[in-house]
Amino acid sequence: MIRTLLQVVLLRDRTRVFDGFRYRRVLNALVLVYGLIMAIGISQEYVDSEEPDGWWPLLFAIYGGSFVLMLHSTLAAWRLATAGLLVTRMLMASEPDLLGLWPLTWYIPVLLAVGMIHSGRVALVVGLVTAGMVVLITGSGWTEYLVPTIGILLLVLLLGYAFGARGRAEQRFHSERDEKAALVERARIAREMHDVVAHHMSLVVVRCETAPYRITDLSEAGRREFAELGAAARAAITDMQQLLGVLRAEDQRADRTPQPGLADIRALHADASVTEAEVPEAVGLTAYRIVQEALTNAGRHAPGATTSVTVELVDGQLRVLVRNTAGGPSLGGGGGHGLRGMRERVAVHGGSMTAEPTPDGGFEVFAKIPVGVRR
Structure with a gap:
C-alpha cells in the first residue's frame, strides 16, 4: 500500500484518459472546452463573492490546467485538482458552500478519469486521499453534507474503475485471441516450411547415397564421408518430422500433397x-x-x-x-x-x-x- 501511495503522490504517470478511443481528438477537444467553462465559472464566482485581490488567475489556472493535464497524465491532473481543493478553501474561506456546484462539477470528471485508467490499488489510494482532503477542507456550514459528498465522490471513482476494468478485460481478451491466432498461423507456416525443407534434405540424402556410383575412383574416405553426410541428413529429416508432430493438432492428418508454388x-x-x-x-x-x-x-x-x-x-x-x-x-x-x-x-x-x-x-x-x- 505504501508503494502504491508513493506512486500516486510522487511518481510520473503517462496514462492518458482517451488512449485507444476511436474519436480521441474530438473527446480531447470536448474536455478542453469543459475545462475552460469550469475555469471561467469558478473565477467568476470568486470575483463575485470575494473582494477582488488578484487571485482569480490562480483559480483559473488550476481548474483549467487540471483538464489540460488529464490529456497527458490522469494522476497529475488529480494531484493538481486535489491541491486545487485546498487552494479554493483558502481563497474562499468566507464561503460556507465551498463544495458547491463549481468545485464538484470540476473535480468529478478528474476523479472519473483516474478510476477509468488505473488499477484497483491506485483507485483505492486515490479514494482515501480524496476523502481525507474533503474532510480537511469542509467548513462548519457543510458538516451535514460531508458524508454524502464523500459518498458521491467515491461512487464516481468506483463507476470509473468498473468501466475501465471492463475495457481492460476486453483488451486482454482480444490480445490473447490475437496472440493465439498468431501462434496457430506460425504453426501452419512451420508445417508448410517443413515440407519444403524436407524436400531439399531428401535430395541431399539421395545425392550422398548415390555418390559412390556416380563418382568414379571415389576413395574409401570419400565413401565414408558421403555415408556420414547422408546419415546426418536422414536424422535431420526425422527430427523435423517429430517437431512437426508437436505442431500438428491432435485431430489433424498429415498433408500428403506437394506444397503449391x-x-x-x-x-x-x-x-x-x-x-x-x-x-x-x-x-x-x-x-x-x-x-x-x-x-x-x-x-x-x-x-x-x-x-x-x-x-x-x-x-x-x-x-x-x-x-x-x-x-x-x-x-x-x-x-x-x-x-x-x-x-x-x-x-x-x-x-x-x-x-x-x-x-x-x-x-x-x-x-x-x-x-x-x-x-
Whole structure:
C-alpha cells in the first residue's frame, strides 16, 4: 500500500484518459472546452463573492490546467485538482458552500478519469486521499453534507474503475485471441516450411547415397564421408518430422500433397500475371499463400469486385501485388487474422508487406519478398 501511495503522490504517470478511443481528438477537444467553462465559472464566482485581490488567475489556472493535464497524465491532473481543493478553501474561506456546484462539477470528471485508467490499488489510494482532503477542507456550514459528498465522490471513482476494468478485460481478451491466432498461423507456416525443407534434405540424402556410383575412383574416405553426410541428413529429416508432430493438432492428418508454388497461382486467378523465373520453393509457397488469402479477403469483404494479380521478380525481390475494386457490402468474418498471417509469412524471408485501401474504394495487398540467390 505504501508503494502504491508513493506512486500516486510522487511518481510520473503517462496514462492518458482517451488512449485507444476511436474519436480521441474530438473527446480531447470536448474536455478542453469543459475545462475552460469550469475555469471561467469558478473565477467568476470568486470575483463575485470575494473582494477582488488578484487571485482569480490562480483559480483559473488550476481548474483549467487540471483538464489540460488529464490529456497527458490522469494522476497529475488529480494531484493538481486535489491541491486545487485546498487552494479554493483558502481563497474562499468566507464561503460556507465551498463544495458547491463549481468545485464538484470540476473535480468529478478528474476523479472519473483516474478510476477509468488505473488499477484497483491506485483507485483505492486515490479514494482515501480524496476523502481525507474533503474532510480537511469542509467548513462548519457543510458538516451535514460531508458524508454524502464523500459518498458521491467515491461512487464516481468506483463507476470509473468498473468501466475501465471492463475495457481492460476486453483488451486482454482480444490480445490473447490475437496472440493465439498468431501462434496457430506460425504453426501452419512451420508445417508448410517443413515440407519444403524436407524436400531439399531428401535430395541431399539421395545425392550422398548415390555418390559412390556416380563418382568414379571415389576413395574409401570419400565413401565414408558421403555415408556420414547422408546419415546426418536422414536424422535431420526425422527430427523435423517429430517437431512437426508437436505442431500438428491432435485431430489433424498429415498433408500428403506437394506444397503449391508460383505455377499454381493461375489456378487461383486465371488472368494472373506471374513471372516465369525460378525462385526458391519457400518463396513461391509464400507468394501463393499471399495471393490465396488476398483473393479470399476480396471475395469476403468486397463481393463482386474486380481483382488483379501480378507477381514479378524485380531487383532480387519477388513482388506480389493483389488489387480489388470496390464491391458489394462486406459479408463479415475473417477477424483480420489473414493479414497477420500474410505478414508472418513475409517476415520469415525478411520481406515487407502493406495492405491498405485504394483511392477508388478498393483494397491493395503488396508484398516484397527477397529471393536471395537465384537458382
